[in-house]
Amino acid sequence: MYGFSEYKHYPIYLRCYALFKEFGEDPPETEGEATRRLSREQLFTLISAASINVGSSMCYSILGPFFPKEAEKKGASNTIIGMIFGCYALFDLLASLVFGKYLVQIGAKFMFVAGMFVSGGVTILFGVLDQVPEGPVFIAMCFLVRVADAVSFAAAITASFSILAKAFPNNVATVLGSLEIFSGLGFVLGPPLGGFLYQTFGYEVPFIFLGCIVLLMVPLNMYILPNYEADPGGHSFWKLITLPKVALIAFVINSLSAGFGFLDPTLSLFVLEKFHLPAGYVGLVFLGLALSYSISSPLLGLLSDKMPHLRKWFLVFGNFITAGCYMLLGPVPVLYVKSQLWLLVLVLVINGISAGMSVIPTFPEILSCAYENGFEEGLSTLGLVSGLFGAMWSVGAFLGPTLGGFLYEKIGFEWAAAIQGLLPLTSGLAMGLYYLLEHSREGRSIPQGVLTTEEERTALLPNEI
Template identity: 60%
Template sequence: MNDNNMDSDQVQQTDGMTLEESTSGPNQRITRYQILTLISMASVNFSSMICYSILGPFFPNEIVQIGAKVMLISGLFVSSGCTILFGLLDRVPEGATFITLCFIVRSVDAVGFSAAMTSSFAISAKVFPNNIATVLGSLEIFTGLGMILGPPIGGWLYQSFGYEVPFIALGCFLFLMVPFNMYILPSFAADPTKDSFFRLFTHLKIVLICFAIFTLSSGLGLLDATLSIYAIDKFDLSPGYVGLLLLGLSLPYCLASPLLGIVSDRFPSTRPWLMVLGGLSTATGFWFLGPVPILQIQSQLWLLVFMLVVIGFSLGMIAIPTFPEILNCAYENGFEEGLSTLGLVSGLFGAVWSIGMFCGPTLGGFTTQQLSFEWAASVQGGLAFLA
């Protein structure tokens, strides 16, 4: 009996050593355990992001048929309902039922979110045709505020009231936005167009700008998935300080976006230069974020924070000029001026952004696991340099 217990303990210790070695040994071959984990995580990211990106080709046409206002309000309504339902999923039995319902709710939520965001970009560009970059840059302030205030408010609601309340509160807030927007938002007429979503990809300039958008979102996805773990392991930071660390990325982006939008609108010829300089600065930021192992520079907290500030500002230099630049390129190549083309460009932007948000965490997480965060950031810097 004692021998059996001893054998069992030895087996457990051996399994524990195997698991630890398979995840911590950087020079060992990839194991079956790691392959299956990677496949699982990739499937989650893929299924989540394809729900957003797959809508790009046909949602612009829906804007023309049912109207941008109706699509925006419908998207808010669907997203609000799904957010409330997601907060109630803790009452569902564990196992396959829970996983299936989570996937269904988040997929439907993705449809609503994509509808709202696609029509939001199109409406903004329609109402402010001569100040697109300025308006989008100003709106990024509120995007950043949502990202900054979301974690502390959600954490406080969770600690005070439990799992359900944060989602129910957010869902109710989104639901209140439905009658609010129905009342204040005017209707927009649009004529059907023969232009195709895929016709945009026949122009090299648009393809290159899309690659810049891809590097932007993939970089944010990489940092979202790996930065907090790296900061905790490397500098022994608490989760609260990690949240403050992330402000170094989002705050410069929010503050710089309106200024960059004004410059982009007043001096349209500067847009390509802004994207080029933004790409070079972003590449430098990622290379020194680790820093690159071949430089043999010791990682320090002040350097990490400073590079996050550089990346945040540089991402604004890339992001803000892209939408008006794609739009101008479309008009120069015969696309009709109007809401239909605005919807096509908005859908394209959202689709490429979602693809980057899928590839960034997936490939970056794989590189981090097999090599290190420093190498993952270096690869991302290389992509930004190419853009």
């Protein structure tokens, strides 16, 4: 997502290698040759991107099962806990815009490696916060460490998206969708691993263990990550975001990331209070969302690249299904449906698939819209699109937990989730109306009696033969 977004290790890399055999830099020798192998550079790019997806999603999701309870013991209210989760996204937003704009000047590889290094160290620091005095000092330190983590991972993720789009220019959705396997695995591993380590060893060990894993990835990426050089471009974020289609897609990204962010501080508290599960098992509830999202994303990405006309349908109906899922999470009292654990997990599974339908097409849709409106093809534009994607995801990821924590405290989880569902419902309606208007404009732009390209070809072929 970055903001769900998330990963595993070497056996998965080999699977990724097999999945991407068809994508190569050189054309096939014959027309019947169906497969093309990844170049060494592309394979290393995939491994590096997978490593940052694993690290970022695990660092983000590990807090869910136990941190809200620990923060309550230290004197933080539910609203403050939501803000601690939400501040990550706020500074991720600001950092993504800056890093996206100056990606070429800083250097994509340096930004990637430096961001990962800082994040590993900051994650370890998060593990010693239980030694800080309770009250305002603890809260202030939580905000400080969370902000540093957000800025460092914004650098790494922005660079990662740009490098991937540069290495796989014709298969952006497929590659990003397939890498969501690793994002999903990070979210899958984060909550249960954090919960069980917390139960077994206490507060410090989950963060120290994860921080060390991230740091160990740094020398690997220094060695294998390709270094792309490019000239700065002349376009700006403002020109990109003021394109109507891009602005609406940005709203879609906001609504989906807000939904994911809403669940971070609220779902674990709801499950603990409603079903009385131990912290380790609370983490397993998150698996429904993470697994379904990560497993469905590669297929959705492949369909998005092979059949671009499906993207509009994914964007619209994915949002509608997601909205329905949030109505059923509680479920909302007006439905008169009893809250049950199996129903909650089932809804999370469906939500993971529907969110993937909406998230995966957004990056290639923004990129194609930018190229259609005069943005130059190259690393500079890729940096702008990557930064914009990260920034818009972060807007929702800030609003989701912040507003979610407040609503949970005031009106309970059931109504808070239903209100959250209004965002994807609105964004789905907005995208649907835009595509209808776009289709009607295209229809009017073709004069009656004038053949389209396909009709011309059909009419001329018999004569040519």
